[in-house]
Amino acid sequence: MKKLALFCLWPVAMLLFLSTAQGWLWPTLLPREFSLRAWNFVVEQSGGPLVTSLSLAVTVAILSTLISLPAARVLALHSFTGKRLLLWLLFLPLLTQPLASAMGLHGLFLRYGLTDQWMGVLLVHLIPSVPYAALTLMASFSKLDLDLEAQARTLGASKWQVWRHVTGPSIAPGIALALTLSFLMSWSQYLLTLLIGGERILTLPIVLVGFEKSGDGAVAAAMSLLMILPPTLLFVISNWFLRENQSLE
Amino acid sequence: MIRLSDICTGYPGKPVLRDIFIQFPAGQLTSLLGHSGCGKTTLLKVIAGLLTPTSGSLLINGEPADHLPADKREAAMVFQKPLLFPHMSVQENVAFGLRVRRLNPDETKQRVFEMLELLQIGELASRRPSQLSGGQEQRVSLARALVTKPKVLLLDEPFSALDESLREEMRTLLRKVQRELRITTVFVTHDQEEAAQLSDQIVLLLNGTVAQQGTPQEVFSRPRTSQVAAFLGWKVFEGRPVGAVFETAAGTFVMPIGGRPTHMAFRPEKLQLKSDGQPGTIEEIVHWGRGRRLRVMLHAGVPLLVELPGFTEDFKVGDPICVEIPVEEICWFAENWC
Numbered sequence: 001m002k003k004l005a006l007f008c009l010w011p012v013a014m015l016l017f018l019s020t021a022q023g024w025l026w027p028t029l030l031p032r033e034f035s036l037r038a039w040n041f042v043v044e045q046s047g048g049p050l051v052t053s054l055s056l057a058v059t060v061a062i063l064s065t066l067i068s069l070p071a072a073r074v075l076a077l078h079s080f081t082g083k084r085l086l087l088w089l090l091f092l093p094l095l096t097q098p099l100a101s102a103m104g105l106h107g108l109f110l111r112y113g114l115t116d117q118w119m120g121v122l123l124v125h126l127i128p129s130v131p132y133a134a135l136t137l138m139a140s141f142s143k144l145d146l147d148l149e150a151q152a153r154t155l156g157a158s159k160w161q162v163w164r165h166v167t168g169p170s171i172a173p174g175i176a177l178a179l180t181l182s183f184l185m186s187w188s189q190y191l192l193t194l195l196i197g198g199e200r201i202l203t204l205p206i207v208l209v210g211f212e213k214s215g216d217g218a219v220a221a222a223m224s225l226l227m228i229l230p231p232t233l234l235f236v237i238s239n240w241f242l243r244e245n246q247s248l249e
Numbered sequence: 250m251i252r253l254s255d256i257c258t259g260y261p262g263k264p265v266l267r268d269i270f271i272q273f274p275a276g277q278l279t280s281l282l283g284h285s286g287c288g289k290t291t292l293l294k295v296i297a298g299l300l301t302p303t304s305g306s307l308l309i310n311g312e313p314a315d316h317l318p319a320d321k322r323e324a325a326m327v328f329q330k331p332l333l334f335p336h337m338s339v340q341e342n343v344a345f346g347l348r349v350r351r352l353n354p355d356e357t358k359q360r361v362f363e364m365l366e367l368l369q370i371g372e373l374a375s376r377r378p379s380q381l382s383g384g385q386e387q388r389v390s391l392a393r394a395l396v397t398k399p400k401v402l403l404l405d406e407p408f409s410a411l412d413e414s415l416r417e418e419m420r421t422l423l424r425k426v427q428r429e430l431r432i433t434t435v436f437v438t439h440d441q442e443e444a445a446q447l448s449d450q451i452v453l454l455l456n457g458t459v460a461q462q463g464t465p466q467e468v469f470s471r472p473r474t475s476q477v478a479a480f481l482g483w484k485v486f487e488g489r490p491v492g493a494v495f496e497t498a499a500g501t502f503v504m505p506i507g508g509r510p511t512h513m514a515f516r517p518e519k520l521q522l523k524s525d526g527q528p529g530t531i532e533e534i535v536h537w538g539r540g541r542r543l544r545v546m547l548h549a550g551v552p553l554l555v556e557l558p559g560f561t562e563d564f565k566v567g568d569p570i571c572v573e574i575p576v577e578e579i580c581w582f583a584e585n586w587c
Contacts, residue, residue, distance in 0.1 A: 147332055153319040154297045154326040155346040156397060161320075165349070169336045245336075 012228070018221035038218035042226060046207065052118070053187060053203040054230065060125045060186035061179045064133040067126070068178060072137035077146060094131045101127055102192050109196055116200040124196045125189055129182035136181060140174025173245050180238045184231055250275040251296060251401055251433060256305035258291055259457075265291050266457045269305065273401075273450070276431040278424070280444035283454035284480070289437040292454070293403045296435065298322045309400055320349075324401040325394035329409055331386035333378035339389050340365070340374040346397035364396040367426060384415045391423070395430065402427070402434040409440075420447055441481060445469060453477055475512040475582040483514040483580070484553065495581075499551045500527055503576055510581040517542075518556040519578040526573030529553070531566055545572055 019038050021031035074080075075087060093101055102124055106115070114120030144167065152162045168175075190205040199206065204227050211220040251273040259265035266288045273279045281289045294300035296307065298319035307314045314322055325346065333342050340361055341348075347357040365371045368388045378386060387407055394402060404423075408416045424447055427434050438444050444451050445465045453461045453468060460480075461473045472478035479485045488497035488511070495504045495513060504510060532552075533544040540558040547553060555572060564570075 145330075145332070147328055147330065148334065150297075150299050150319075151326065151328060151332040152334075152345070152349075153299065154322075154324060154403070155349070155393065156320050156323070156325075157345070157349040158318075158320050161349045165345070166334060169334075 012225070015221045015225050019218050019225060021218060038216075038222040041219055042222040046204065046223060046226060049202045049204045049207045050226070052201060053205075056118070056122055056125060056203060057183045057186040057230075059122055060129050061183040063122075064126055064129040064182040064185075065137070065175060065178045067130055068134035068137050069175075072134045073141050075134070076138040076141035077144070090134055091131050093127045098128050099191055099195070102195050106195060115196055116198045118197075118201055121193050121197040121201045121203075124192045125186040127192070128189075129185035132181045132185060133178035136178040137171065137174050140171040144170050173242050176238045176241050180234055183234060187227075187231060250308075250310060251435070252308040253292075253296070254306050254308075256292070256295060256302045256307070258288070258295065258300065258302045264457055266295075266302070269459060271452055271459060271462065273433060273435055273452075275310070275433050277449035278427050278434040278436055278447055279450040279452060280448040281435060281437045281452050281454060282441065282444045283439065285439055287454045288457045289439075289454055290405055293326065293405050293435060293437055296322075296401065297324045297326045297403055299326075322401075323397070323399045324403055325397055325399035326403040326405065327387075327390050327394050327407045329406045331378075331383075331390040333381075333386055333389055333393075335378055337378075338374070339370070339376050339378070339381070342378065342389055343393045343396055345393060350397070360396055364392045367395075367429075368392045368422065383411055384419065387411065387419065388422075391426075395426065395432070398430075399432065402432045404434065404436045406437055406439070408443075409438075416443075423447065441469075453480065455480060472514070472580060474584060475514055478514040478580060478582070483516055485512055485514040486551075487512050498549060499547060499553070499574065500549065502574070502579060505581055508581055508583065510583050512582040512584065514580045514582070515574055515578050517554045518558075519575060520553065520555045521573045521575060522555070522557075522570060523573040524571055526571040528569065528571050531564055531568045531570055534564055534566060543570070545570055547572070 020034045020036065022035045022037065023032035024030070025032075071090065075083065075090075105124065105127075109115045109120050109124070114123065148166055148170070149162050152166045153159075157165065188205065189203070190209060193201060193203050193206055197203070197206070204223065208220060208223045208227065211223060251271075253269050253271045256269040257264060257267055269292065281292060283289050291300060295302050296309075298314070298317060298321075309322065309324065314324075333339075334345065337345070343361045343364060344357050347360060352360075362371065362374070365374055368391060370385060370388050370392065373381065373385060373389070378389070381389065391407065408419045411419060420443065436444075436447060448465055451461075451463065451465050451468045452459060455476055460477050461468055468477075469481060472481055472483065475485045486497040486499055488495050490496075490504055490509055491501075493504060494501040495510060497513065502513065527547050527549065529545040529547040531543050532546050535542040535544070540556065541560065541564070543555045543557065543564060545553045545555055553572060
């Protein structure tokens, strides 16, 4: 366990070291000096990209979960003609390279003026995140006993109350997982953002790659650490939520 | 009172229920008895509003209920599985129906505890469903349905998954609670003994239609058709009248005067062992709780099941035996067997 923790923390520690190292050039064994220059720069400059990235990821997480809920329910619990085809269509973006579909969409987005727009980037982020959210929710729905809903109805619960008190809580772990996964899909997206957002919509990955290319390793390291923070927090929260939910069963 | 008129369900060419007309008397417990798959649960779902019939009408306490959604019918259902909400405690499960009706918390709490006491599960209030036994789960499920004071209580074989002694205990409890609260109750079962023990009325469903309705005594002692008789465990023989007697594979019997029967039936426990009866051979002896069942092959080539109370006489497989069918115990039917 300790070895595993060390294995996971080592890169983080390296990044922390790199982000404060100044003038670390060959053949010196240690950096000339340590400074918070990169961190000052990141704090001053990354506010905009951080807000863009967060707003995109949160919206993508909510939207893909909302879109996937009815689809996953129908696909998991009902059988109908054309179901297999629908499943294939839904998961096609996972099987094909997302870049391929995004290139195709680029023309369409140009025509509707969605390129270089926050809205355009949001839409293109939904392409890979919806299938993941749907897949996660399908697993949750397939374990749902529909008789529980019928039972609640005969006890006097309206359709909304059934959802609020019975169905929702039953699939809550699935919803938490779908939100987390789609958040991460959007948060770490580089290629699709670059393609549709040009360099107008600046998210953290776009800015990070820019600094990495320009050779300012300290800023890139500081920014990488900033990028790790929200997903780690989210992971801890959803993990806690899942464990809490499991202990109820 | 619940009144179903001309209820039909299913698909064209594959009906589940056909022209159902039943009145369930107010405050009484009526059993819906029938084979599995004969449409009993479907009928219950029609009353509960979980299934829309293709035609027909439904009145609950004199008011049309056809267009009411399930949550507005006040017809609480208890399923075969307890279906407790896993994320709620026993107390929260029982309070569910009151919570969705937005009853004030104090009254909710009081009614929940009264109901838990009535069903003798007061000490389980704070437990989770996963910590309950099968019998306890079904009691909670029953309490959850009763606490809403429904107009109708619908029970879909609620005790079939429990072991025999527990089932007996639950039946007694249900009967006591139902009499105390006087809720119009429909109880679905395939178990004749259960229906006989619990019901004020029995509705017998065969192949999606009502085959007979009446008190347990009427239904069990006077089956209306040979099909009903066969379902209730009577031995049915087809035959034809020849002069004053009725000829069957099991022999000839004196007919009632003026009748033209097509079938006759009798209960296996009414058969008697008499030296001047029909000769046969014992093929199998099955012991059951209160006696024995002999499978006898008559020399005429007809198998009969003879039920004997007690164990006084000594029998062996292969022994010759004579069986008499007492004429006064025979039920006669004039109909086309289908």
